[in-house]
Amino acid sequence: DAMVIQNPRYQVTQFGKPVTLSCSQTLNHNVMYWYQQKSSQAPKLLFHYYDKDFNNEADTPDNFQSRRPNTSFCFLDIRSPGLGDAAMYLCATSRDRLAQETQYFGPGTRLLVL
Amino acid sequence: AQSVTQLGSHVSVSEGALVLLRCNYSSSVPPYLFWYVQYPNQGLQLLLKYTSAATLVKGINGFEAEFKKSETSFHLTKPSAHMSDAAEYFCAVGAGNKLTFGGGTRVLVKP
Numbered sequence: 560d561a562m563v564i565q566n567p568r569y570q571v572t573q574f575g576k577p578v579t580l581s582c583s584q585t586l587n588h589n590v591m592y593w594y595q596q597k598s599s600q601a602p603k604l605l606f607h608y609y610d611k612d613f614n615n616e617a618d619t620p621d622n623f624q625s626r627r628p629n630t631s632f633c634f635l636d637i638r639s640p641g642l643g644d645a646a647m648y649l650c651a652t653s654r655d656r657l658a659q660e661t662q663y664f665g666p667g668t669r670l671l672v673l
Numbered sequence: 674a675q676s677v678t679q680l681g682s683h684v685s686v687s688e689g690a691l692v693l694l695r696c697n698y699s700s701s702v703p704p705y706l707f708w709y710v711q712y713p714n715q716g717l718q719l720l721l722k723y724t725s726a727a728t729l730v731k732g733i734n735g736f737e738a739e740f741k742k743s744e745t746s747f748h749l750t751k752p753s754a755h756m757s758d759a760a761e762y763f764c765a766v767g768a769g770n771k772l773t774f775g776g777g778t779r780v781l782v783k784p
Contacts, residue, residue: 649716
């Protein structure tokens with residue numbers, strides 16, 4: 560089945576130790592998004608790629624970066640994780656960057672910072 | 674600017690009873706509206722979406738929602754709750770290149 564895959568599902572890192580989360584998609588969608596979701600809250604958009612064009616949200620900390628080496632893969636890099644970065648990180652894709660487009664979500668990676 | 678308000682962060686229903694989750698939106702342009710469901714430790718799954726084709730939208734798992742422009746609402750309903758409906762539900766409005774989510778409603782289903 561075509562889908563959005565996130566690895567790993569659970570990630571434990573140490574305070575200040577860089578960590579990379581991975582997302583891949585078999586939908587061949589142009590847009591890939593990264594969201595942060597803290598407990599009992601709505602997902603918060605960090606940034607998205609439209610093809611190779613990177614679009615950062617204004618309030619996303621510099622500590623969060625992303626790479627999209629090809630259509631299928633997108634990575635979230637947290638350069639120096641703090642305790643406040645512990646959250647579920649969701650990757651999503653959509654065919655295009657239009658308001659009516661459905662976003663398809665992966666299962667998420669839960670990040671724990673020790 | 675677009676915004677979404679979900680009334681009630683928690684809803685408890687008995688198995689077999691009506692599920693009603695409320696969503697009101699604010700949008701400066703004709704809205705595209707979505708309901709997503711999130712099961713524990715999972716991503717979001719689309720239940721249904723409104724894109725102006727019909728005001729009553731049917732989705733998966735027996736859910737439906739009605740778009741009411743005069744009330745700026747897009748409430749989600751299911752006639753008969755099942756234990757498997759226990760999850761968190763998010764209403765969202767699509768605008769430009771992003772989704773704006775409501776705060777979510779967690780549904781508890783009692784046997």
